[in-house]
Amino acid sequence: MTKLGVNIDHIAVLREARKINDPDPVEALGILHRAGAHQVTIHLREDRRHIHDEDAERIVAQSPLPVNLECSVDPEIIDVVCRLRPHRATLVPERREEVTTEGGLDIFTHEERVLAAIERLHAEEIEVSLFVDPDLETIARSDAIGAEWVELHTGAYANIHAMLLGNLSRSHHCIPDLDLPRHTLATMLEESLATLAGAADHAASLGLKVAAGHGLNYRNVEAVAKMAAVEELNIGQSIVARSVYTGLERAIRDMLALLA
Ligand code: PXP
DSSP states (O other), X not given: OOEEEEEOHHHXXXXXXXXXXXXXXXXXXXXXXXXXXXXXXXXXXXXXXXXXXXXXXXXXXXXXXXXXXXXXXXXXXHHHHHHHOOSEEEEOOOOTTOSSOOSOOOTTTTHHHHHHHHHHHHHTTOEEEEEEOSOHHHHHHHHHTTOSEEEEEOHHHHHHHHHHTTOOOTTOOSOOOTTOOHHHHHHHHHHHHHHHHHHHHHHHHTTOEEEEESSOOTTTXXXXXXXXXXXEEEEXXXXXXXXXXHOHHHHHHHHHHHHO
């Protein structure tokens, strides 16, 4: 079965809406564990817009599940991650003005910084994942520079899926032409899945462990979960959104049922 990492950043987003202490993301840890999630994922952003250092510290210290800490390659953030020593660090690109992580890490342009981050994380025995677009050259380079994992960005697939359902959010950026005919979208959907599956197979053939995530939800997740080479999915927004109505434990169990 594909493993599930639950990204709990959006619990902290809700807290930050009021700048108070409620809800506390640490309280989610026991619920994730009880529901059968395999990992907790958090993103310590440079602007600390949701998860704060103190949250990350308590989550790493108290989590009964492995912690996957997403972060940029900024040396000051890497200092914090090296001090906290989560199970895994996932290196992601970060732009302050973005609403969420908008694309994979460009390891060719930023190779020196990525390499420096990987070396420092490995020195603390933290395994490293690179959040990358499903591109074969990027995956081969990720392997060559020593990452243990790649996490494939599923945003392009998720956007096309949402367009087919007429459900694209107001802020989407990946697909410029919003008036594509249905059959074109259906072809694009097949192509995006084939690209993801090809990338996952390529990564696995190199010995990399393969995760995937971004924009996955209860309607689009199964096609990705079926890919044999994908070991783990990291999912946040859709689970926390559903939890408002069903409770977090139920929302996680519903997602796990789809992964199984
Ligand atoms: N994986 C990575 C690397 C991410 O940056 C994010 C978003 O923080 C996710 C997974 C989860 O994306 P979503 O919230 O759309 O499920």
